[in-house]
Amino acid sequence: MIAVYPGTFDPITHGHTDLIQRGARLFERLIVGVAANPSPNKRPAFSLEERLQLARAALNGAANVEVEAFSTLLVDFVDYHGAQVIVRGLRAVSDFEYEFQLASMNRQLRAEVETVFLTPSEQYAFISSSLVREVAALGGDVSRFVHPTVAAALKERVCRV
Template sequence: MNKTTAVYPGSFDPLTIGHEDIVRRSLRIVDRLIVAVAETATQSKSGLFSIDERVDLIREVFADEPRVEATSFSGLLVDFAQGREARVIIRGLRAVSDFEYEFQMALMNRSLWPEVEVLFMAPATRHTFLSSSLVREVGRLGGDVTDFVSPGVKTRMDRAFGRTAGE
């Protein structure tokens, strides 16, 4: 029996509970999931964590799940997926506004590698408003991000913003 491997690419800066939800629910469908931090951003964003820090955070959050692998990649996503024998790409869609861009990317990826399947997943309703950019900005401005990220991610965010836990 062939095991299904999928790639869940993104910036994950920071990893949110919305991302965690997509990862854990993906494991209901695939046997192995590679959470792949893109080294080259597709959109201009000011980062909080380095690529290595993001990979470390993903590993920390999913330490209890041996079917999740965290790594980084550069270049074309389909080349990375093909090299890892992952025939499925997981993408989260928070809102209709995400769909047009993601749909174009899915069609381009299938044009580059016809055997790849792109699976769009809607987040749990309670996470639909979450984005890394929004969580990063709330944290940067001193807001409480406890409900939006795992405890380890919050600790690292506090440290990155020069705060101690509880401030």
């Protein structure tokens, strides 16, 4: 069975990679979909190509995981790959309402596509891309929260601003 794990991954964190690795154990193929067009209230720190490269670096070695960009409706991306499942992460109860709305909308658009929710390991439950970006922007060490390649890219990006 094929599944899709979508996100903006700006940047990809250990929380993301934890969920992706666990999702990869559940499905024969897991496609990490990097959204080309994040929601209007998000301004990515990295370009789409940079987010793809960083995700691939952070996931190096995962045999059944692929990383691809998409700029369509998520359900169209899922259909294109012949996937049956969307994998989403829930860090806290506060994520549930939004994720439930997304899952319900996706079900209305494609009734045959299921959404599966995974929770991250406890040591990653508090990590979010926006918090990691904020810590990095203020000069903090983010190496505990992201892959070394991602930490270096964040440090370079913050220094250029």
